[in-house]
Amino acid sequence: MTITGKIIAAHSNRKNVSPGEFLMAKVDMVLANDITAPLAVKEFYATKRKKIFNRNKIVFVLDHHVPNKDINSAENCRLIREFARKFKIANPFEGSNGGIEHALLPEKGLVNSGDLIIGADSHTCTYGALGAFATGVGSTDIAGILLTGEIWLKVPETMQVIFNGKKRRWVYGKDLILKIIGDIGVDGAHYKTIDFSGETIENLSMPERFTICNMVIEAGAKNGIIAADEITRTYLKKVCRRTPIYYKNDPDAHFCRVLEYDVSKIEPLVALPHSPQNIKSVYELNRIHIDQVVIGSCTNGWLEDLRIVAKILKGKKVNKNVRLLIFPATYQIYKKALSEGLIQIFIDAGAVVCPPTCGPCLGGHLGILAKGERAVSTTNRNFIGRMGHPESEVYLSNPAIAASSAILGWIGPPEEIGLK
Amino acid sequence: MKIQGKVWKFGNDIDTDVIIPARYLNISDPKILAQHCMEPIRPNFSSLVDKGDIIVAGKNFGCGSSREHAPLAIKTCGIQVVIAKSFARIFFRNALNIGLWVFEIPELYNLTKEGDRMIIDLKKGFIEHHTTKEKFTIPQYPAFLQQIINSGGLISYLLKNHRRK
Numbered sequence: 001m002t003i004t005g006k007i008i009a010a011h012s013n014r015k016n017v018s019p020g021e022f023l024m025a026k027v028d029m030v031l032a033n034d035i036t037a038p039l040a041v042k043e044f045y046a047t048k049r050k051k052i053f054n055r056n057k058i059v060f061v062l063d064h065h066v067p068n069k070d071i072n073s074a075e076n077c078r079l080i081r082e083f084a085r086k087f088k089i090a091n092p093f094e095g096s097n098g099g100i101e102h103a104l105l106p107e108k109g110l111v112n113s114g115d116l117i118i119g120a121d122s123h124t125c126t127y128g129a130l131g132a133f134a135t136g137v138g139s140t141d142i143a144g145i146l147l148t149g150e151i152w153l154k155v156p157e158t159m160q161v162i163f164n165g166k167k168r169r170w171v172y173g174k175d176l177i178l179k180i181i182g183d184i185g186v187d188g189a190h191y192k193t194i195d196f197s198g199e200t201i202e203n204l205s206m207p208e209r210f211t212i213c214n215m216v217i218e219a220g221a222k223n224g225i226i227a228a229d230e231i232t233r234t235y236l237k238k239v240c241r242r243t244p245i246y247y248k249n250d251p252d253a254h255f256c257r258v259l260e261y262d263v264s265k266i267e268p269l270v271a272l273p274h275s276p277q278n279i280k281s282v283y284e285l286n287r288i289h290i291d292q293v294v295i296g297s298c299t300n301g302w303l304e305d306l307r308i309v310a311k312i313l314k315g316k317k318v319n320k321n322v323r324l325l326i327f328p329a330t331y332q333i334y335k336k337a338l339s340e341g342l343i344q345i346f347i348d349a350g351a352v353v354c355p356p357t358c359g360p361c362l363g364g365h366l367g368i369l370a371k372g373e374r375a376v377s378t379t380n381r382n383f384i385g386r387m388g389h390p391e392s393e394v395y396l397s398n399p400a401i402a403a404s405s406a407i408l409g410w411i412g413p414p415e416e417i418g419l420k
Numbered sequence: 421m422k423i424q425g426k427v428w429k430f431g432n433d434i435d436t437d438v439i440i441p442a443r444y445l446n447i448s449d450p451k452i453l454a455q456h457c458m459e460p461i462r463p464n465f466s467s468l469v470d471k472g473d474i475i476v477a478g479k480n481f482g483c484g485s486s487r488e489h490a491p492l493a494i495k496t497c498g499i500q501v502v503i504a505k506s507f508a509r510i511f512f513r514n515a516l517n518i519g520l521w522v523f524e525i526p527e528l529y530n531l532t533k534e535g536d537r538m539i540i541d542l543k544k545g546f547i548e549h550h551t552t553k554e555k556f557t558i559p560q561y562p563a564f565l566q567q568i569i570n571s572g573g574l575i576s577y578l579l580k581n582h583r584r585k
Contacts (some may be wrong), residue, residue, distance in 0.1 A: 022564035072446035138488035138514035362442035390460035
């Protein structure tokens, strides 16, 4: 069996499972946010049941339309707060105890290796980076878990992606996942697990691993997975109190497809509108002028990302035609960025530093684009109208390219501002 | 149960941001959500749809976010059935959970055009093209999912099958 198969089997009282099987699995942690939890909570109330399955295994994060963008958003947040209080939910997060859910849960130690985690957010797949099975569903499925602690799953096939070789300058985890999406397409891993391995992955930091697993949904995958190693163990030891279970793929595990990459050939990439599969090397782009740059999100709002950005922005000024918005992913990250002096560098360069929120990534609030405007963003989607007006455009990139583009005024690599 | 209506055609990879933009996700009233359905690519879509109309789409329909508001907006427009070459998995789950029929019939895409009239016989399990009289079989859901549908949806299924604590 594969790691994913083993985790699903362990959560459904089974010795073996095969791809394509339907089964009920027990959930270790269930997550919903201020967009998806209200519908789930309403459905739960409609059943008139008095008990939730386990108050310690439920996480609510208010992160999408917060701080409340309008009255409706405020009502939604209140509904969740009241539910959390009523049922004594152990993990409700908002304000300076919060942040963007997929950076927040690992940071709070709520994700463990070997866990089965279900979230009402498509980027729940991020946690695969810690060797957990994690996938997104909708609100009704969450209501079902609130009632029973279980979810039906179809066991996915696993596609293996092996990265070997040393990354070039200005290439990060973001570029590796963009490369795959570009190659296999937005449904190339339809219903499948993507298992990442190889020498490059073994040398990647946790944030870059999170970035990679975060975007597997953009290839249609059910989940991404990276087998736990020393880097995972060190990370978990610091944050998670529960005992982890480290699974490995069996030597005879079946992979439906195997892709191998020599990473040294991958250049920094940009996904052009309006699809994450529209990939081009940044060196191929011909001065595409931009109006806004967004740095942050569950994909690239990690402390490590902010450090890369600060290195590029230090002592420089954002182009006068560009608005640069920076969103640290959590308040913990924000505080560390403050103490390291990164926030000072951002503001001095002319950036606007915003509270941790999903807002701009999905055109929810903060940093909405006007008709015809163009943005470079370190987020995960560039669909039509994703960040605002249907005739606006979003280009996806890694944090270094986003930072150098903010200085240039067009999409370009750090080499263009004289960095090597 | 028979459904009759005209076809609305959409291409490949229709994402949930197009089905219902995120700026409306603070709304839970399905009627208001429906007014914004497909707004970025087809403004006023909901006012053009008649009850019983169907969507015929390409591959990977509903890709992107987990928002259940997407199938909800489509259903509240009056669309009862979406037929696509394939569906993104979260959208597929959500559609079944809120009672929007979703069928994968890849060959139907090239044999229909916008405005064609179709008759869908859910009981007998076929779809008939009103003009050409061509018939397409509705594929069976896996037995597990059929149980959920027969129970009247996920929540009723769970309430019936899960021991009350």
